[in-house]
Amino acid sequence: MTMQEKSFESQEQQELYELTVRAKQAAQMLGNLTSSQKNDVLAAMAKRLKANQDQILDANKKDIEYAKENDLSDAMVDRLLLDEARVDGMVDALHNVMSLADPVGEMGPSTLRPNGIRVAKMRIPLGVVLMIYEARPNVAVEAAALTLKSGNVVILRGGKEAWHSNQALIQCWHDALSDCGLSKEMVCMVPSQSHEAVNHLLQFRDTIDLVIPRGGERLIRAVTDNSKIPVIQHFKGVCHLYVDKFADLDKAEKLLKDGKVSRPGVCNALESLVIHKDIANKFLKRVNKLGNEFGIQFKADKDSAAQLDNATEASEEDYHNEYLSLAMSVKQVDSYDDAVAHILEHSSSHTEVIVTENIDRGNEFIRRINSSVVMVNASSRFSDGGELGLGAEIGISTSKLHAYGPMGLVQLTTEKYVVTGQGQAKHY
Amino acid sequence: MTMQEKSFESQEQQELYELTVRAKQAAQMLGNLTSSQKNDVLAAMAKRLKANQDQILDANKKDIEYAKENDLSDAMVDRLLLDEARVDGMVDALHNVMSLADPVGEMGPSTLRPNGIRVAKMRIPLGVVLMIYEARPNVAVEAAALTLKSGNVVILRGGKEAWHSNQALIQCWHDALSDCGLSKEMVCMVPSQSHEAVNHLLQFRDTIDLVIPRGGERLIRAVTDNSKIPVIQHFKGVCHLYVDKFADLDKAEKLLKDGKVSRPGVCNALESLVIHKDIANKFLKRVNKLGNEFGIQFKADKDSAAQLDNATEASEEDYHNEYLSLAMSVKQVDSYDDAVAHILEHSSSHTEVIVTENIDRGNEFIRRINSSVVMVNASSRFSDGGELGLGAEIGISTSKLHAYGPMGLVQLTTEKYVVTGQGQAKHY
Numbered sequence: 001m002t003m004q005e006k007s008f009e010s011q012e013q014q015e016l017y018e019l020t021v022r023a024k025q026a027a028q029m030l031g032n033l034t035s036s037q038k039n040d041v042l043a044a045m046a047k048r049l050k051a052n053q054d055q056i057l058d059a060n061k062k063d064i065e066y067a068k069e070n071d072l073s074d075a076m077v078d079r080l081l082l083d084e085a086r087v088d089g090m091v092d093a094l095h096n097v098m099s100l101a102d103p104v105g106e107m108g109p110s111t112l113r114p115n116g117i118r119v120a121k122m123r124i125p126l127g128v129v130l131m132i133y134e135a136r137p138n139v140a141v142e143a144a145a146l147t148l149k150s151g152n153v154v155i156l157r158g159g160k161e162a163w164h165s166n167q168a169l170i171q172c173w174h175d176a177l178s179d180c181g182l183s184k185e186m187v188c189m190v191p192s193q194s195h196e197a198v199n200h201l202l203q204f205r206d207t208i209d210l211v212i213p214r215g216g217e218r219l220i221r222a223v224t225d226n227s228k229i230p231v232i233q234h235f236k237g238v239c240h241l242y243v244d245k246f247a248d249l250d251k252a253e254k255l256l257k258d259g260k261v262s263r264p265g266v267c268n269a270l271e272s273l274v275i276h277k278d279i280a281n282k283f284l285k286r287v288n289k290l291g292n293e294f295g296i297q298f299k300a301d302k303d304s305a306a307q308l309d310n311a312t313e314a315s316e317e318d319y320h321n322e323y324l325s326l327a328m329s330v331k332q333v334d335s336y337d338d339a340v341a342h343i344l345e346h347s348s349s350h351t352e353v354i355v356t357e358n359i360d361r362g363n364e365f366i367r368r369i370n371s372s373v374v375m376v377n378a379s380s381r382f383s384d385g386g387e388l389g390l391g392a393e394i395g396i397s398t399s400k401l402h403a404y405g406p407m408g409l410v411q412l413t414t415e416k417y418v419v420t421g422q423g424q425a426k427h428y
Numbered sequence: 429m430t431m432q433e434k435s436f437e438s439q440e441q442q443e444l445y446e447l448t449v450r451a452k453q454a455a456q457m458l459g460n461l462t463s464s465q466k467n468d469v470l471a472a473m474a475k476r477l478k479a480n481q482d483q484i485l486d487a488n489k490k491d492i493e494y495a496k497e498n499d500l501s502d503a504m505v506d507r508l509l510l511d512e513a514r515v516d517g518m519v520d521a522l523h524n525v526m527s528l529a530d531p532v533g534e535m536g537p538s539t540l541r542p543n544g545i546r547v548a549k550m551r552i553p554l555g556v557v558l559m560i561y562e563a564r565p566n567v568a569v570e571a572a573a574l575t576l577k578s579g580n581v582v583i584l585r586g587g588k589e590a591w592h593s594n595q596a597l598i599q600c601w602h603d604a605l606s607d608c609g610l611s612k613e614m615v616c617m618v619p620s621q622s623h624e625a626v627n628h629l630l631q632f633r634d635t636i637d638l639v640i641p642r643g644g645e646r647l648i649r650a651v652t653d654n655s656k657i658p659v660i661q662h663f664k665g666v667c668h669l670y671v672d673k674f675a676d677l678d679k680a681e682k683l684l685k686d687g688k689v690s691r692p693g694v695c696n697a698l699e700s701l702v703i704h705k706d707i708a709n710k711f712l713k714r715v716n717k718l719g720n721e722f723g724i725q726f727k728a729d730k731d732s733a734a735q736l737d738n739a740t741e742a743s744e745e746d747y748h749n750e751y752l753s754l755a756m757s758v759k760q761v762d763s764y765d766d767a768v769a770h771i772l773e774h775s776s777s778h779t780e781v782i783v784t785e786n787i788d789r790g791n792e793f794i795r796r797i798n799s800s801v802v803m804v805n806a807s808s809r810f811s812d813g814g815e816l817g818l819g820a821e822i823g824i825s826t827s828k829l830h831a832y833g834p835m836g837l838v839q840l841t842t843e844k845y846v847v848t849g850q851g852q853a854k855h856y
Contacts, residue, residue: 028772032796105795111817117806119816124798126828205652209828224633230658230829251851258853344456366846367533368460370552378545378849387854388547388845389539400554400637400842401658402830414828417816418794421806423679425686426815 012192013200019188020155020207023128026185027153031125035102037180038149044176046094049141052172053087059168060137067161079135080162090141093392097145100391103410104151107418115424121415125151127209129412130201132157132223134215137165143214144173144187146394150412155208157190157198159215202227210402212395232407233399236322237267237350239380242339242365243283244356245276251377252355253286258379259353261294265324267396268351268383272319272329274339275304280332284308287330300330319346336361340368347371349398351383372398372405440620441628447616448556448583448635454613455555455581463530465608466577472604474522477569480600481515487596488565495589507563508590518569521820525573528819531838532579535846543852549843553579555637557840558629560585560651562643565593571642572601572615574822578840583636585618585626587643630655638830640823660835661827664750665695665778667808670767670793671711672784673704679805680783681714686807687781689722693752695824696779696811700747700757702767703732708760712736715758728758747774764789768796775799777826779811800826800833 008014030038049056060082067077103123110120129152133139140156147154158166166189174184190197202211202223211231213223224231241259243252259270275283284307291298291310298304298311299318305311311330318329319342333339343352351373354365362376373383383406385393390408397403403411436442458466477484488510495505531551538548557580561567568584575582586594594617602612618625630639630651639659641651652659669687671680687698703711712735719726719738726732726739727746733739739758746757747770761767771780779801782793790804801811811834813821818836825831831839 031798113815113817117810117815122794124828225656228653230827248851254851254853254856258856262853262855362848366550366848370459370844373845373847375847376849377851378847379853381854382545382847382849382852383845387541387545388847389541399658400552404842405845414832416798417801417811417833419801419803419806419810419816420790420794421804421810423676423682423805424810425682425690425807426809427690428682428686 012194012197016190016192016197016200017204017207019191020128020201020204022185023153023155023188024207026183027125027127027151029183030148030153030186031104031127031151033151033182035104038102038151039098041148041176041180041182041186042094042098042145044179045141045145045172046091048172048176048179049087049091049094052168052175053084056087056165056168056172057082057084059164062164063137063162072161076135076161080137080165082137082165086138090138093138093142094145097142097149097392100149100409102149103413117419117421117424120418122418123410123413124416125413128153128155128207130155130157130208130211130229132198132211132213132215132219134159134219135161137162137169139214140166140169140189142392143212143394146392146409147412148186150409152209152412153186153188155188155190155201157201160193163193198223199226202229205229214395230402232395232397232403234267234396235398236348237269237396237398238271238320238322238346238348239268239351239383240272240274240343240347240353241270241380242274242343242352242354243276243279244336244339244354244358244361245278246358246361247276247279247283247355248357248377249279249283249286252283253290255353255355255377255379256287257290257294258381260296260328261290261326262381264326266381267322268380269324270328270353270380271321271323272331272346274331274333274342276336276339277332277334280304281307295326297327298330299327301332304330304332322348336364340365343369349400350396351375351380353378353380372396440622440625444618444620444625444628445632445635447619448629448632450613451556451581451583451616452635454611455553455579457611458576458581458614459532459553459555459579461579461610463532466530466579467526469576469604469608469610469614470522470526470573472607473569473573473600474519476600476604476607477515477519477522477597480596480603481512484515484593484596484600485510485512487592490592491565491590500589504563504589508565508593510565510593514566518566521566521570522573525570525577525820528577528837530577531841545847545849545852548846550846551838551841552844553841556581556583556635558583558585558636558639558657560626560639560641560643560647562587562647563589565590565597567642568594568597568617570820571640571822574820574837575840576614578837580637580840581614581616583616583618583629585629588621591621626651627654630657633657642823658830660823660825660831662695662824663826664776665697665824665826666699666748666750666774666776667696667779667811668700668702668771668775668781669698669808670702670771670780670782671704671707672764672767672782672786672789673706674786674789675704675707675711675783676785676805677707677711677714680711681718683781683783683805683807684715685718685722686809688724688756689718689754690809692754694809695750696808697752698756698781698808699749699751700759700774702759702761702770704764704767705760705762708732709735723754725755726758727755729760732758732760750776764792768793771797778824779803779808781806781808800824
């Protein structure tokens with residue numbers, strides 16, 4: 001549909017649509033840049049961040065003042081805050097993305113069909129990505145670096161708490177693009193803080209290819225409910241550690257400690273411990289000691305709760321909960337099959353781990369558990385793009401369409417078919 | 429959300445939801461079957477089709493009678509009609525799917541991370557696929573064979589014109605599954621012909637993973653507009669043939685004839701001819717001859733129209749049109765860049781072809797045109813799953829998310845990460 005044919009409810013809606021049309025046009029140019037040209041933009045951006053550091057930190061001060069005036073939580077203020085070290089962190093992130101292989105233009109193996117035509121696939125950008133995020137201003141640099149490197153135009157929509165910081169950062173992008181003689185539409189920002197703006201954008205199926213919301217479950221659900229555009233969904237991470245009867249209990253204890261204690265507030269932290277009954281008595285002693293040492297609150301089945309100092313009996317709801325704190329559910333099971341069934345029922349499709357020395361049970365776990373990351377004898381905390389070797393991560397998908405699990409540059413692209421012949425026809 | 433927590437508007441809605449819950453449970457079992465077990469079901473289905481052929485043809489007669497009573501078009505009646513040869517065609521399709529490699533469980537190369545964990549990806553089924561289609565009853569066999577082989581449960585929703593035929597065919601599936609000792613929920617059929625049934629199903633995001641509509645643009649748009657579940661979109665195929673100034677005109681003529689004349693009613697037929705001005709006079713003579721021989725109606729720019737006996741001047745709208753008949757648009761361009769720009773503006777993202785002997789122009793076309801299939805010196809009619817080597821096709825996606833272009837068994841799966849370690853933790 002051309003713009004003339006569209007009818008708009010409001011001037012804001014029309015202006016937003018026109019923004020996405022320009023983004024789509026810029027995406028055609030960006031998709032044709034070489035890796036060197038894209039790396040030049042990232043390098044220019046790194047320079048601009050340091051050159052404009054004072055303006056960025058001044059803008060950030062306004063956001064911090066707003067946050068304090070409005071009694072936002074300390075955690076929120078910490079997420080918002082920029083200082084010299086954090087600007088350096090963004091510069092490092094840009095250099096990291098520069099070092100990553102560019103997937104655009106990659107071709108896999110080709111086949112020669114019986115009629116002599118050659119069929120291959122080539123990676124191409126998705127086009128235009130709408131990124132909806134909350135307080136962290138670094139997303140405006142790090143996510144945009146990934147979309148740009150993968151040939152996609154990003155439309156950034158940050159939280160209103162970070163409005164001034166985001167404006168200062170987007171100015172750096174526009175300066176960097178201009179330094180390289182490129183259109184500033186290659187990195188766009190929504191020029192409005194209104195809720196309606198997002199809802200309008202989520203209807204523009206013909207100009208936006210993908211929506212990536214980053215933030216709490218409420219944000220992701222609201223975006224998914226309202227969007228006519230495909231959305232990368234990452235609702236929550238209810239990660240399970242299953243300690244099998246053939247587990248090495250030293251490994252199990254280490255993985256439990258790493259998964260629950262090292263950083264409880266992240267999505268790849270453990271939320272549920274499943275224990276085979278044959279080793280339950282023995283392992284729960286260790287669990288209890290760990291719980292007492294770190295102050296872990298357990299929600300456990302009756303038998304397990306009886307062996308833990310700091311436990312209450314778990315409700316069914318507790319097994320679905322993402323605690324994001326020093327709390328977790330515990331479930332004793334009678335058999336390997338019961339463990340698998342329990343995990344399948346309560347999984348959030350993020351990450352599940354088995355601890356076992358039995359090769360068949362390890363392989364069967366891999367086969368039967370269809371979470372986005374399935375692990376044998378390794379910590380759930382490795383479930384992120386950096387640790388899995390993607391270089392950097394734009395998000396984690398817990399829905400199976402398009403991408404599943406941590407998403408890097410490759411997952412911001414798709415493949416087209418490329419056919420070369422010498423004049424072959426089907427019927428003549 | 430559990431079923432108890434859901435509130436339903438109607439009994440129909442609740443029954444449909446329960447159907448999808450059973451489908452999801454069956455998908456867990458189906459996902460774990462071996463290729464041999466799945467091939468056994470396909471073989472049993474092939475036998476059942478022949479054993480129940482009389483019942484199938486009797487049921488089909490009722491649909492044909494209904495169609496004739498309701499004055500459905502001859503084309504519709506032809507699509508509906510089953511006879512012994514068409515049943516044999518379905519049997520052949522089943523044997524073809526049996527012969528295809530099963531993507532489920534496939535693992536690509538793995539990497540060993542610096543800490544010693546091994547990271548790989550494994551193909552897994554999507555889960556539950558809702559297939560919404562129009563009159564052709566063979567979809568109930570052929571699409572279901574592909575979903576089953578790729579480990580997915582299908583929920584079939586055929587057009588009401590084919591109601592009796594579909595019921596007879598689904599009975600064969602249930603008998604075949606029962607012959608193999610498997611749950612009949614592995615191939616489901618929507619037990620209602622109501623429109624509301626479809627709209628209810630399109631809301632069940634937690635139990636259905638993918639929707640594939642097969643039919644006209646109106647059906648696909650209605651499904652896309654109402655669905656909360658990802659939809660494979662294939663709106664139309666406005667395929668272009670660009671005859672470059674460096675084209676071999678014999679090849680160009682052959683590809684034009686194959687693309688426009690061999691079967692004009694299909695989506696990979698040509699709808700638009702783009703000609704470089706330097707060879708326009710010469711090539712339009714051949715186009716005119718071909719047009720007169722086969723009765724092609726041209727919608728052409730003024731200069732080209734003047735050289736064609738059977739042409740009217742094209743409006744902008746004519747260049748967006750999918751004719752699906754012996755008609756096509758013609759556009760003369762001043763340069764290679766103008767050809768690319770014209771195609772980018774009018775492409776439906778299906779298939780575009782360049783005819784050129786110049787290697788740079790061929791490669792640049794491949795790089796700059798991001799339709800799902802891009803071809804050099806080959807007929808657009810090769811743009812289907814069978815010709816491209818996928819074995820069989822469940823649909824063609826013209827949107828870039830998840831799959832782009834013809835979709836075979838692999839595109840009915842996704843990949844999970846598989847991590848194996850020896851007790852590695854991130855912090856301890």
